[in-house]
Amino acid sequence: EAGVAQSPRYKIIEKRQSVAFWCNPISGHATLYWYQQILGQGPKLLIQFQNNGVVDDSQLPKDRFSAERLKGVDSTLKIQPAKLEDSAVYLCASSRQGTGEQYFGPGTRLTVT
C-alpha cells in the first residue's frame, strides 16, 4: 500500500510570511496526526484528527497555526505568520482504527529566515 504522502519536502520562507503543508494519509486510515520535530528533539504532537474532527489540539499554537481535514482524508497545516522558532520538520502520520501503530510520512523541512 502507498505510504503517507507530504508536500512540499522543503520550504524556506522569511519570518512573518505564511506557509502551508499538505498531507495525504494511507487509504482507510481514519486518524491523522501532525507532529513538529525541532532539530535535536523528538517529534511533538501539534494536532490529531479522527476522520474530519479534531481530537487533540492542546499543543497547537492557535494564534498562528491552523489545520483542517476536510472530507476526512487529506489535511493541510498552515502557519501564519511564521517565526524563526517554527523552523522544524513537520511530520504527518496516520493510523488505522484499533491498531495503535502510526505510519509517518517523509516530512516537510521548514526553514524560517
Add this chain to the structure above:
Amino acid sequence: AQSVSQHNHHVILSEAASLELGCNYSYGGTVNLFWYVQYPGQHLQLLLKYFSGDPLVKGIKGFEAEFIKSKFSFNLRKPSVQWSDTAEYFCAAQHGSSNTGKLIFGQGTTLQVKP
C-alpha cells in the same frame, strides 16, 4: 506530565558489538510503548511495539526490547549491530487506554556503527 527519556544522545559502536539503548517513561497508567527508527534520508519506521502480554518484544532486523514495569523502562537491544543499523532511534509512549492517542517521544539516540 507524561514524558519519555532516552539516556544516550549519541552512541558509537563497532560492527558486531552488542547494543542497548535506554528508555524510561513517566506515566501513571497503562501505557503502550514503541521504538521507531529513522535511517539517513528516510522517514520514521516502526521497529517494534509493546501493548500487553510477553514483556520481551521482538521486532524487525533482529531488534528486541524488554518492558520492565517496575523500572518504567523499555530498553532496546540487539546482540550484534551492523553498519546498516546506523540511524536515529526514538522511544515513544502512548496512553494504553487509547491506541489512537498521540505518541510522546524521547529526544532520540543517534547510533553510529563503524565498519
